[in-house]
Amino acid sequence: MERVAFLVDESGTRVDCLLNPETVQVTRLAGVRPRGGADGQLTGAGLADDPLVFTGGGRTELVLDLLFDADFVEAQVRPEDVRTLTRPLWLLAENSAAEHGWLRPPLVRLVWGKTWNVPGVIVAVAERFDAFTLTGTPRRSWLRLKLVRVAEGAEAARAGFEEELAAASSPTVPPGSAVVAAADGAAEPGWSGVRFDLLAHDALGSPLRWRLLAEHNRISDPLTVPAGTPLAVPPVTASAAGSGGAP
Incomplete structure (x- = not known):
């Protein structure tokens, strides 16, 4: 298992977790969509493929399998419920930040060693619990998270760092x-x-x-x-x- 962290840009809050590096999945979707009109998608007789519109840009997604275990916390008081550790990631999937008057998920950075520093937003979280106590409290969580990279132009990134x-x-x-x-x-x-x-x-x-x-x-x-x-x-x-x- 590898140690990774999520840094919330606005507040500086850090969420630490364990990552199985064999389960990192990166997907790139190009800016392409089927050509359509007011009546729906356009098709053509005799065409082998549907006509496409090239919109530019695209979408980069990272799917991470994370592990949280209350017994791994080396603090004087360990949490009884592992959901205490995973709740910050659930909150990052909420529309709690504002941009140009619209609500959106907070911007976070995935930090892993010196080669991974990916800005993005968390768009999906799924959690599986085990190691239950006699009272039904989960002690361990296997959490799958999807992060969509947020585009940063060179000038915008430089201006943001200078402001910080x-x-x-x-x-x-x-x-x-x-x-x-x-x-x-x-x-x-x-x-x-x-x-x-x-x-x-x-x-x-x-x-x-x-x-x-x-x-x-x-x-x-x-x-x-x-x-x-x-x-x-x-x-x-x-x-x-x-x-x-x-x-």
């Missing part, structure tokens, strides 16, 4: 010094519990600069950094400040 960085607090640690990775106390097996986004916020002024901090310390997977590891603080160059050091 402008609102971020100033770095509290001078370049050339070090910060110590601390665990948040809620780690599961396979994860050290270190919040790398919070380290980047403290050291570099914004959680968006987590990649800059990771690359400077030659860390391939920030989710597996052992607690207590000293991390060198890099200088924030003009290019890194503009991009946030993030994809």
Whole structure:
């Protein structure tokens, strides 16, 4: 099992879970639809295929199989019901955010290691429970989730990062010094519990600069950094400040 996280762009909330990497499914649907008119779909006699309209764009979907288990929570007080852990993902499938006066699901980012950072919206959630207690309370959940990628143009993404960085607090640690990775106390097996986004916020002024901090310390997977590891603080160059050091 692999450790992945969902980051809510608006609030900065993080939802951690376990992922079976053998069950990641990515689907790309091109911007194509059957040609139609007011009376319905157009067809032609003798044609081998229906006439098509090329609309541009398209749709990229990711289907993830996630595992939640109340017994994996390494906190002083473990939840009795695994639904306490999965409810945040259900809420992300609700139309709770507003854009141009219309309600929509919140924008989230799927973060997995250093190579997966996918912005999107959660459009479907299905959950299967087992490991029930004598009172009927589920302790384990197998959750299937569908994430639809949200298109980000280069200029829009750059403007969004610059806006976030402008609102971020100033770095509290001078370049050339070090910060110590601390665990948040809620780690599961396979994860050290270190919040790398919070380290980047403290050291570099914004959680968006987590990649800059990771690359400077030659860390391939920030989710597996052992607690207590000293991390060198890099200088924030003009290019890194503009991009946030993030994809």
